Structures are given as C-alpha cells and as structure tokens.
Amino acid sequence: MKKYLTEGIGTFFLMLTVVMAGNNGAGQFAPLAVGLVLAGFMYAGWHISNAHYNPAVTLAVLMRGKIDRTDAFYYVVAQVAGAVLAVFFSVFLLNCSGVATIATHANKNGLCALVAEFLGAFALAFVVLNVAYTRSNAGNSHFGLTIGLTFTALIWTLGSISGGMFNPALALGASIAGMLEWGDFWLYVIGALLGAAAATSAFQVIYGRQE
Numbered sequence: 166m167k168k169y170l171t172e173g174i175g176t177f178f179l180m181l182t183v184v185m186a187g188n189n190g191a192g193q194f195a196p197l198a199v200g201l202v203l204a205g206f207m208y209a210g211w212h213i214s215n216a217h218y219n220p221a222v223t224l225a226v227l228m229r230g231k232i233d234r235t236d237a238f239y240y241v242v243a244q245v246a247g248a249v250l251a252v253f254f255s256v257f258l259l260n261c262s263g264v265a266t267i268a269t270h271a272n273k274n275g276l277c278a279l280v281a282e283f284l285g286a287f288a289l290a291f292v293v294l295n296v297a298y299t300r301s302n303a304g305n306s307h308f309g310l311t312i313g314l315t316f317t318a319l320i321w322t323l324g325s326i327s328g329g330m331f332n333p334a335l336a337l338g339a340s341i342a343g344m345l346e347w348g349d350f351w352l353y354v355i356g357a358l359l360g361a362a363a364a365t366s367a368f369q370v371i372y373g374r375q376e
Contacts, residue, residue: 167213168214169214169242170243171213172214172216172243173247173250175209175214175218176218176245176334177250177251178202178206179248179251179335180251180334180339182198183199184251184256184259184338188268195320196320200315204309204312204313204314206218207312207313215232218244218247219333219357220241220333220334221333221357222332223241224237224358225293225365226298244334248337249337249341252338252342255342269344270344271346272326272346272352275349278353279355280356281327281356282356283356283357285319285322285329285356286357287360287367288315288360290360292311292312293312295368299372327356330353336353336354337350
C-alpha cells in the first residue's frame with residue numbers, strides 16, 4: 166500500500182504543478198517548475214516505489230521485468246487517481262487567484278502531436294532506464310535531477326507541438342482541466358505508451374539482459 170500511496174502523491178503534485186504553473190503566469194518558466202517537482206519527488210519516493218509517477222514509465226519498467234504485473238496495475242491506478250484529484254485542487258486554487266480561464270492547447274496536426282509525444286516519452290523512459298535501472302548507475306545520487314531536467318528540456322523542446330505531457334496520467338488530468346482537447350486524448354496515451362515501449366526495446370538491444 167505504501168508504494169501505491171507514494172505513486173499517487175507524487176503524481177498528484179506533478180499534475181498540480183503542470184496545471185498551476187501552466188496557468189498562473191509562470192510562462193516560459195513553467196517547464197522548469199514541473200521538472201524540479203519531478204526531481205524532488207523522484208528523490209522522495211525512490212526508496213519506496215521507485216518513483217514512476219507515469220504509466221508510460223511503469224510500462225517500461227514492467228517490460229524490463231523490474232516490477233510485477235499486479236504492482237504495475239495498481240501503480241497506474243494510483244497515478245491516475247493522483248492526477249485526477251490534483252485537477253480539482255488546481256482549478257479551485259486558480260479560481261482563488263482570480264484566473265478565470267484555463268488556456269487550452271489545440272493540436273493543429275494530430276500526427277505531429279502523436280510523434281512529439283512518442284519522442285518525448287521515448288527520451289524520458291530511456292533516460293529513466295539508463296540512470297536508475299542499470300548496475301553501473303546503481304546507488305548514484307544524480308538520477309532524480311537528471312530525470313527532472315530531462316523532462317524540463319523535453320517540455321521546452323516539444324511542448325509547443327503537443328503540450329508536452331509524455332505521461333497518460335498527466336494527459337488525462339490536463340484534459341479534465343481543459344488544458345487539452347478531449348478529442349486528442351488518445352494521441353497522448355498511444356504516443357506515450359509506444360514511446361516508452363520503443364525506448365525499452367532500444368535499451369534491451371544495447372544492454373541485453375545483463376542489467
């Protein structure tokens with residue numbers, strides 16, 4: 166239960182930051198806020214749940230055989246629950262601050278958004294597997310900051326195309342909040358999951374089963 170609660174809490178604050186920083190005037194610094202929160206909760210939750218906070222990352226770890234299917238299922242449930250709960254707190258707080266309208270990201274080209282989410286999730290999952298799931302990097306102290314800054318860089322790089330979710334749980338929360346159009350939701354789920362699966366396949370080609 167501790168693992169699932171940790172996943173829910175971490176995803177909650179990641180989603181809270183995405184919505185709040187994206188709509189409270191943080192502007193170009195919003196991706197940095199999101200990345201730093203992810204880094205902080207990576208360190209906070211790693212020793213309990215390995216700090217996934219993302220169904221795509223959970224899929225990658227499952228494919229590597231580092232988590233069993235039951236845990237993977239409940240991780241995703243906790244992540245989705247955390248993201249959805251965060252949306253209600255975010256909307257309440259934005260209303261308190263006088264923000265009347267949440268900005269909606271409209272994808273002009275669905276294929277471009279799908280490719281952007283695929284590439285972002287690929288890069289994120291590949292970095293996670295390399296810095297946190299290899300024997301050569303075992304026990305390092307930089308994994309959280311590396312993953313958080315990678316997420317920041319990917320949002321800055323691809324966010325103008327897709328909104329930069331790379332995480333189905335965040336995409337669901339952003340859709341509920343009105344930051345994404347519901348008709349595009351499937352792009353974020355398919356893109357992120359395919360990206361994570363492809364990253365795991367590439368990782369396995371490079372490392373095989375030695376790690």
